[in-house]
Amino acid sequence: MYDKKLQYPVKIKNPNANYAKIIISQLGGPDGEIGAAMRYLNQRYSMPYKEVIGILTDVGTEELAHVEMISAILYQLTKGLSAEEIKKAGMDIYFVDHTAGIYPVAASGVPFDMKYIGVKGDIIADLNEDLAAEQKARVTYDNILRLVDDPDVRDPIKYLREREIVHYQRFGDALRRTQEHLDARNFYAYNPSFD
């Protein structure tokens, strides 16, 4: 069930709890896909330009699709593991509270917290936040690729990493266009309403 209808196929032949332990950070970690979706979809409401609202809706919706992909990866990596395999991988400290369920935590075991994301109600600040978010997610995928050998896992992870780079470029374009809308020399320096 969980490998169809995904944005990109996930077909992992060999379960591996060690890989699941680190990849879960892209579900519920500081720079994971849940945080990304929450950041973009919530930021939309205070954005002044339709075009930027459209980008945030597109990218935020795609991040929800990435949540599904990461969940599918985690599901396939932990399917049918024995208690012995779980203990050997040190995944028992997760298993005791969640069995083989998928619960959004960082690799450290810390549950997802909205403190990871920023919504400032300011287009310049929020787009800078988004650029940073995409780069931070890209690094997490880089690190997963440094730690994971299985091509079945690396393949969708590479796809997800590429999407972050595309998003980074889209947010960069949005920031440049926003600055053209505004007085370019001024846009972040002073607010005429109180200076």
Next chain:
Amino acid sequence: MYDKKLQYPVKIKNPNANYAKIIISQLGGPDGEIGAAMRYLNQRYSMPYKEVIGILTDVGTEELAHVEMISAILYQLTKGLSAEEIKKAGMDIYFVDHTAGIYPVAASGVPFDMKYIGVKGDIIADLNEDLAAEQKARVTYDNILRLVDDPDVRDPIKYLREREIVHYQRFGDALRRTQEHLDARNFYAYNPSFD
């Protein structure tokens, strides 16, 4: 923009920061709609029955639509408020960090935390968690209705409350059917694999 394509229409004529301050708990509070969506969509992966997976997908997706409704309510309640109105309502302690942006916190100001939700990887436990979640959300809507007079706001809140009750009934049915699948006398008492 934010009042079309919603599951139920939101058309608020009078901004009111005092109402926004409490209703935001159904965005990022302990029993809010973001938590609800996260709970159901994540629980799906360890569910043994297609039927229950289907219910969780349906309800979880609907909760995402409720996130949109709550956000629209918050957007309309805070639109065009002056600094004076914000200060008078005590909303300055939110405004200083988020301006008029929509950031998922409880009414207390505490950011959403995944600690509010449970994913145990066990169908009986997770469905009980879901039943509790719907009742807790229902109470929050009851309390909003105790505190809010404006019919423009009460109307979509009543709609959302009714949906929680429908979800409660669906999860109740799912639990009853699950118990019929299992050995009814035994289902939560012992696990034959280790007793």
Next chain:
Amino acid sequence: MYDKKLQYPVKIKNPNANYAKIIISQLGGPDGEIGAAMRYLNQRYSMPYKEVIGILTDVGTEELAHVEMISAILYQLTKGLSAEEIKKAGMDIYFVDHTAGIYPVAASGVPFDMKYIGVKGDIIADLNEDLAAEQKARVTYDNILRLVDDPDVRDPIKYLREREIVHYQRFGDALRRTQEHLDARNFYAYNPSFD
């Protein structure tokens, strides 16, 4: 000292840091005994029926006794371990901050947080919360039994699991009786004071 006056005896002959690492979740984890005691004892104040207050007092007090049992298990499992044994079990990341002291964390190392429990001030919601809590604790005990072989440890854990099932039944009875007090068709659907 710590094996007398307990609700059920705890006599563990072989210390085992690996077992302590997972069992500590029933002290300070999301569905552990401290959270259970806090949930029931605090919920009492807004309950309308003496009978339900009585059940919450009984069960909440018993959960405090379970806190003592879990602490005794942790104490006996970590008694006299050498630095080498602690390192080998990966318990050094706990030991560095707490030595052999007993500090309420989840197996993940996250300190207990009151965010795990709900007090809604509504009898239907709170009893549903309690039913869910008992099922979630039951699953944690199931998982401990899946991971622990030592009969000295399994025996009190089985006892604790059975108690959770008894509590589940008592809260189920309380919910049914509460619904009989109320208008059964209506009880969770609308509040006559504002509909």
Next chain:
Amino acid sequence: MYDKKLQYPVKIKNPNANYAKIIISQLGGPDGEIGAAMRYLNQRYSMPYKEVIGILTDVGTEELAHVEMISAILYQLTKGLSAEEIKKAGMDIYFVDHTAGIYPVAASGVPFDMKYIGVKGDIIADLNEDLAAEQKARVTYDNILRLVDDPDVRDPIKYLREREIVHYQRFGDALRRTQEHLDARNFYAYNPSFD
């Protein structure tokens, strides 16, 4: 019900949501009674002297009785308040999530977190932690007395403040006696097992 069997009587004639808003910090705040009970009862397990274990058991158990007293104060201060009174006192941001239920938060609205307490598994460090805890609780009671005029409320608060001072003296005695057990010049300077 909630004014009998208390360690000290609580009989408040006039509900006052403003007072409840600050006094709740002694339930679930950083230096409140739940934290105190958790600190002392958990620290017992790594204490080397029976006498100190006895003091921690006594004081920890008394702090549980103080939790009951604070809960009774909160219950009586919020009993029968109208929605208007709740809104006027700014208690609506609590009420929306908990109605008139008693949920352990700080006055700030932040839920109790075990991060507030320390269990180091070392008698000198833990007794210093306990001395600090009693002084911090004493200051919170001082501040409540600075903010509350009603003698019905001030009276049990003064009693609780006095108990913290008695506990401070008991922990001070325990620390002095512990230092006499140990090599006085050395006790906190170096550990002969690794110097």
Next chain:
Amino acid sequence: MYDKKLQYPVKIKNPNANYAKIIISQLGGPDGEIGAAMRYLNQRYSMPYKEVIGILTDVGTEELAHVEMISAILYQLTKGLSAEEIKKAGMDIYFVDHTAGIYPVAASGVPFDMKYIGVKGDIIADLNEDLAAEQKARVTYDNILRLVDDPDVRDPIKYLREREIVHYQRFGDALRRTQEHLDARNFYAYNPSFD
């Protein structure tokens, strides 16, 4: 004492608890000065270029000086307030736990959490994080200026806002120079070591 040796003078004649309540977010809030100092000073260790390390040391050290300025503002704004003034401003929910002490919280009352900052060990990601951080701090200062009328307070806040803009420019320069060091078309797209 607290108005000398500051980077910029702070001389506030009229205490004002309402202003203190919002300005404290620049001490312990999500985008405050403590977080800024922590972010830059910690990021230094994994930076590959001396020049960027130098900028992070300079800016991080300056943020520590800004912590002192914000603390001086808070100290002067809350000096000599009566209990009545504290209650009237709704600052009693802070006062009960901290008296007139300065404790790093957000305006919401949530204590500072390191979750607000990112250290990814990657120069491109960390510099993007820093750019976002400066913009977010700039917005908070914008909002303070929208809410505060007293020129004695506005003056140092304007100074601090200007410094954030200077830092934003310095981090922008650092990012551009970093991209010139690297293969410009490639720098964030793929890592040759695993592609």
Next chain:
Amino acid sequence: MYDKKLQYPVKIKNPNANYAKIIISQLGGPDGEIGAAMRYLNQRYSMPYKEVIGILTDVGTEELAHVEMISAILYQLTKGLSAEEIKKAGMDIYFVDHTAGIYPVAASGVPFDMKYIGVKGDIIADLNEDLAAEQKARVTYDNILRLVDDPDVRDPIKYLREREIVHYQRFGDALRRTQEHLDARNFYAYNPSFD
């Protein structure tokens, strides 16, 4: 770069991720050096005596220097580790989110939280908090010495432990002198302004 200008030299020849995993608690853990610096530097503002302000400034500033030392230790312990070494030590769950960057967490992986520190705005309570803090940090260093064999690491850790003991003595002197300033029999028992 990171071994010069330190308060005490750090020259570690052999990287060791296992040691880094536990020592990081003295960066971002409950009793680590960041918390210590924050505690003392923030407490200064409500202190009534110049002498105590001076001690807090001295010790707080020194703790910032200790943050640098701990960071240097972590930097040297993790320099040049291969992906295999990182995985073998179980440091992959940190690496995935932070690469070799230095991010302030406890050994458990929980990010630093200001909830660990107390600022009560009361000289007696704050000095007791400081005494406890120094003892708790001393225990963490004791435990690091119990777990670490490498003399290159033990040497600066022993230095840091000795400094905590010196600080404990300074805070003890400050408390004694403060009590002489005040009415010794009364100082913590009642506040004449409201008794």
